[in-house]
Each structure stands twice: as structure tokens, then as C-alpha cells.
Amino acid sequence: MAVSHRRVHVLVIPFPAPGHMLPLLDLTHLLSDRFQLSVTVAVTPKNLPQLSPLLARSPAIVPLVLPFPANTGLPPGAENLQDNPTANIQVMMCTLGGLHDPLLRWARSRLDDPPTAIISDFFCGWTESLAVDLGIPRLVFCPSGALCLAIVHSLWRRMPKPSDPDNPDELISFPNLPGTPVYRWRHLSPIYRSYVEGDPVSEFVKAGYLANMKSWAFVFNTFSDIEKPYLDHLRADLGHPRVWAVGPLAPPPASSSERGGRSSVGEEEVVAWLDGCAEGSVVYVAFGSMWVPSPTQAxxxxxxxxxxxxxxxxxxxxxxxxxxxFDKRVAGRGLVIRRWAPQVAILNHPAVGAFVTHCGWNSVLEATAAGVALLTWPMTADQFFNARLLEEVETAVRVCDGEEVPDPDELARLVAESVGEPGRERREKAIEMGRRATAAVAEGGSSSKDLAEMVEELRKVTGGSKANTASS
Structure with a gap:
């Protein structure tokens, strides 16, 4: 597989949803700028703007723009889930498989500078066959945590089903995982729960997850101090040590203010408002890029x-x-930001002490890195796993569950306690976990070491030269 004179050239293949693309692009930035690897990012036309901030700060990264595969199962123009949140994820996963042949032709045409490795999102299991066809290693990028992936692997291998299909609260156990976790059926991935044996789309999705397990390596946007048991479990389960935790991944501060979208309020204005608040006294409320509370929940x-x-x-x-x-009634005490908010800047302000969140993994890591306690309101996907993880390390408390409508008085009590004396211990534990997250990505930290080891192993397997990379 390795050719001694080849340089490391990584082909990066994202999945077109904000929570997947953004952290993978942050990793891509590190590979290009810190290690001077040659990087090409495959992207379709409508997703090219997502690359603009990355290309601006990492001009050595080259976009490979390919036409979005035709598929009548998606709404017109549905090239990403941010613009089309109701698009079927499974159909999107299947549709993107149509990029296999164009990517294969492109790679084989690069006689002087072929890709020597692939890093692709775990929703792009079809890229495992692309890597096999090209004879190069593939690294699975997981934008969710190690606990989530361990559960996903267990699901698609064992294919558990509830004994009563009409009981969404039936418990499904995972005896092979650390701590033997148990989850309600409705809390498991909707992608898994919607599987229909024999359906072409379902079978394509299943095949993709099983293909992931054959990949050369896994790289996670997480860090050892928060997920060590699950990272160790995956290494044992997969039968090799190439499971690297390189997070929390984050953009440079100067490029984080419009992460995910343009805010309707300037970062300076939000920071000025927060500057007038006592340390740890503010609750931040946001539910990510995909989920919207129902009118009754709102x-x-x-x-x-x-x-x-x-x-x-x-x-x-x-x-x-x-x-x-509402705005008038809470004037002076509450700030409502319509459209996007500069979330990273808000979470890192000393005035913010708690965060009401849906527990998307990016939001979880941004809050954890900032040392902010969580009030969890998981809805779907990996969010129930993420909420449980943070509750186990005692930096979070559950305030609502899925499509439930919370009792306003009880939620009011929990919100008040989160930034009051009853929430002090949880806030202190969150601050300590934030210190550990910062230490993980600092020089000599666990994530910094994992990233350097990942690049070194890529050099070995692809024949890339150290002379083309910077020290970590």
C-alpha cells in the first residue's frame, strides 16, 4: 500500500449537515496548518460556502467540487440538511453514495499527486469500498462521541428489537458496553429504528455502518478524560489501537463568531450585555441547527x-x-437572539453558568470546553446518549425528555437553581472538566498526542515524508 516517495495527501469527505461538517473541517484545518498535509475536500456546489471560512484561513486546502448526485427521493436542491432539515437522512446517505464513481475517476486521474488516505464521515460508509478500490487507508471521522458509536456498532451487529412494537418505552440493554447501559426504545437512533429489512435504502445504510467497522482507523471529536472507558472499549472491540480522540475540535477564535450561520446580533453587542452580568449568573438557551421546539414546548x-x-x-x-x-416583559434580564447566535463566544463568557441544550455533540463539547454546566433536553439521534454521559460525570441534569412539554414551574425552578447556590457544585465540576478539555488539546495533552500519533501512523502507512509536516 505504501510508496516510499509519496507525500501524505488526504481526501476528506464530509456529510452535509452542520453538526457533521464543522468539526471535520476544524480537523482538516489542523492537518493542513499544523502538519502541512496535502488536503482535498470533496464538496457539492451548494455546500461550497461552508468551506469558505476554512479556505480563507487554510489556503493550501483544495476543494473538489462535484455535482450532487441525482435522486428523486430528496426535495429539489436538497444538498444539505441545514437548508432542508426535513430531508430524509437515510436517503441523503444513500444519495451521496453516488459520488463513489466520480471520486474514483478523479483519484485515478491524479497520477502525480494521488490521494494516499481518506477521512470521511461515519455517515459515509460507502467510502470504505472507495478506499479499497484505491488501495489506501480510510479513517472514519465520528462527529459524535465514543459512547454513541459503541452503541451504534452494537445495534447494527445485534439488531435488537422490542418484544412489544407498540411500547416505545421498552428497555433495550447493551450488556457488552462499559456499565451495561440501558435505554428506552424511543431513545435509540431513529435511523436504526426505521430500518426495514429488504428496503434498498435501509440495507444501504446498514451496509455503510458495517463497512465502517472494517476501516483502518477511527478519529473522534472527543477527549480521553470524558470518554476513556468507551474509547478503550472500541479499541478492544475493533481489535486494533487506531482509535484516536483529538477533541474538543474548535475553530480559531477569530473565525468562530459566525460558526454555522450569521448572527442577527453582533458578537460585541452580546458580549457587552453579558459584561453587565455577574459571573456564572446567566443561563444560555439554544437547541442547535436542526431541532425546533413545538409551539407548546416553546x-x-x-x-x-x-x-x-x-x-x-x-x-x-x-x-x-x-x-x-415576551421581550418587553424580560427586558434587562433576558436577551432574545433571533437567527443565529455567536455560541462559542457566549459559552466562553464568564457570566454564563448554565446551558439549556438539546445535547447535540458539538454543543456538548463547546459547553464542556467552556466549563459550563448543562440542563439537558435531548430530543433524538445521539442526544440521549450524550445527555446520559454528562449526567454521569455530574456536569449536567435532565430538565425535559424528547417531545414532552415541561411543567413551566418545575423548569423555572431548575433554571434558577442552575445559576444559584443549589447548582454551585455542578458548576464547579463543569469548570474542572473544562480545564481537562483545555489540557487535552494543549501541547502534551491526550488529544494533542493522539492527533500527532494519527499523523505519524498515516505517514507510515502511506509512505509520507516527515519533511513535509510540521512538528505538533
């Missing part, structure tokens, strides 16, 4: 924030129905 949340008496910043993305007159 009313209950608004009532809770109003009754809590706590200071808060609520980022609605313009999709959450804020009650009429």
Missing part, C-alpha cells in the same frame, strides 16, 4: 424563563415561536 420554555428570575440569553434561530410581548 410557550412552556418562555414561561419558565420568565418565572425563573434568572438572567438568560435565548437563541431562537428565528424558528422558535416566542410569545408576543
Amino acid at each position: 410557550l412552556a420554555l418562555a414561561a419558565a424563563l420568565e418565572r425563573s428570575g434568572a438572567r438568560f440569553v435565548w437563541a431562537t434561530r428565528g424558528a422558535v415561536p416566542v410569545p408576543e410581548g
Whole structure:
């Protein structure tokens, strides 16, 4: 596989959803800038703007723009899930498999500078066969945590089903995982729960997950101090040590203010408002790029924030129905940001002490790195696993579950306690975990070492020269 004179040239293949693309692009930036690897990012036309900030700060990274594969199962123009949140994820996964042949032709045409490795999202299991066809190693990038992937692997291998299909609360156990976790059926991945044996799309998705397990390596946006048992489990389960935790991945501070979208409020304005608040006194409320609370849930949340008496910043993305007159009633105590919010800057402000979140992994890691305690409201996908993980390390407490409508008075109490004396111990534990996250990515930290080891192993297997890379 290795050719002694070849340099390391990584072909990066993202999945077109913000929570997947952004951390993979952050990793791509590190590979290009810190290690001077040659990097090509495969992208379709409507997703090219997502690359713009990366290309601006890493001009050595080259975009490979390929036409989006035709598929009548997706809405017109549905090239990503941010613009089309209702698009079927499984169909999107299947559709992207249509890039296999164009990528194969491109790679084989690069006689002077062929790709020597592939890093692709774990939703792109079809790229394992692309790597085999090219005779190069593939690294699976997992934008979720190690616990999530361990559960995903167990699901698709064992294919457990509830004994009563009409009982969404039936418990499904995972006896092979550390701690033998148990989850309700409805808390498991909807991609898995929607599997239909014999359906072409379902079978394609299943094949992709099983193909992932054959890949050369896995790289995670996580860090050892928070997920060591699950990282160790995956190494044992996969039968090799090439399971690297390189997070929390983050963009350079100067490029983080519009991460995911343009804010309706300038970062300076938000920071100025937070500057007038006491340390640890503000609750930040946001639910990521995909999920929108129902009108009934939004009313209950608004009532809770109003009754809590706590200071808060609520980022609605313009999709959450804020009650009429709410802004005036909470003026001075609450700040409502419509459209996007500069989340990284908000979480890292000393005034912010707690975060009401859906527990998407990017939000979890951004809060953890900032040392902010969590009030968890998981809805779908990996969010129930993420919430449990943070609750186990005692930096989070559950405030609502899925499509439930919270009791406004009870939620108000939990919000108030999160930034009051009852929440002090949890906030202190979150601050300590934030220190560990910072230490992990610093020179000599666990994630920094894993990243350097990953690059070194890539050099060995591809025949890449150290002379083409910078020290870590």
C-alpha cells in the first residue's frame, strides 16, 4: 500500500449537515496548518460556502467540487440538511453514495499527486469500498462521541428489537458496553429504528455502518478524560489501537463568531450585555441547527424563563415561536437572539453558568470546553446518549425528555437553581472538566498526542515524508 516517495495527501469527505461538517473541517484545518498535509475536500456546489471560512484561513486546502448526485427521493436542491432539515437522512446517505464513481475517476486521474488516505464521515460508509478500490487507508471521522458509536456498532451487529412494537418505552440493554447501559426504545437512533429489512435504502445504510467497522482507523471529536472507558472499549472491540480522540475540535477564535450561520446580533453587542452580568449568573438557551421546539414546548420554555428570575440569553434561530410581548416583559434580564447566535463566544463568557441544550455533540463539547454546566433536553439521534454521559460525570441534569412539554414551574425552578447556590457544585465540576478539555488539546495533552500519533501512523502507512509536516 505504501510508496516510499509519496507525500501524505488526504481526501476528506464530509456529510452535509452542520453538526457533521464543522468539526471535520476544524480537523482538516489542523492537518493542513499544523502538519502541512496535502488536503482535498470533496464538496457539492451548494455546500461550497461552508468551506469558505476554512479556505480563507487554510489556503493550501483544495476543494473538489462535484455535482450532487441525482435522486428523486430528496426535495429539489436538497444538498444539505441545514437548508432542508426535513430531508430524509437515510436517503441523503444513500444519495451521496453516488459520488463513489466520480471520486474514483478523479483519484485515478491524479497520477502525480494521488490521494494516499481518506477521512470521511461515519455517515459515509460507502467510502470504505472507495478506499479499497484505491488501495489506501480510510479513517472514519465520528462527529459524535465514543459512547454513541459503541452503541451504534452494537445495534447494527445485534439488531435488537422490542418484544412489544407498540411500547416505545421498552428497555433495550447493551450488556457488552462499559456499565451495561440501558435505554428506552424511543431513545435509540431513529435511523436504526426505521430500518426495514429488504428496503434498498435501509440495507444501504446498514451496509455503510458495517463497512465502517472494517476501516483502518477511527478519529473522534472527543477527549480521553470524558470518554476513556468507551474509547478503550472500541479499541478492544475493533481489535486494533487506531482509535484516536483529538477533541474538543474548535475553530480559531477569530473565525468562530459566525460558526454555522450569521448572527442577527453582533458578537460585541452580546458580549457587552453579558459584561453587565455577574459571573456564572446567566443561563444560555439554544437547541442547535436542526431541532425546533413545538409551539407548546416553546410557550412552556418562555414561561419558565420568565418565572425563573434568572438572567438568560435565548437563541431562537428565528424558528422558535416566542410569545408576543415576551421581550418587553424580560427586558434587562433576558436577551432574545433571533437567527443565529455567536455560541462559542457566549459559552466562553464568564457570566454564563448554565446551558439549556438539546445535547447535540458539538454543543456538548463547546459547553464542556467552556466549563459550563448543562440542563439537558435531548430530543433524538445521539442526544440521549450524550445527555446520559454528562449526567454521569455530574456536569449536567435532565430538565425535559424528547417531545414532552415541561411543567413551566418545575423548569423555572431548575433554571434558577442552575445559576444559584443549589447548582454551585455542578458548576464547579463543569469548570474542572473544562480545564481537562483545555489540557487535552494543549501541547502534551491526550488529544494533542493522539492527533500527532494519527499523523505519524498515516505517514507510515502511506509512505509520507516527515519533511513535509510540521512538528505538533
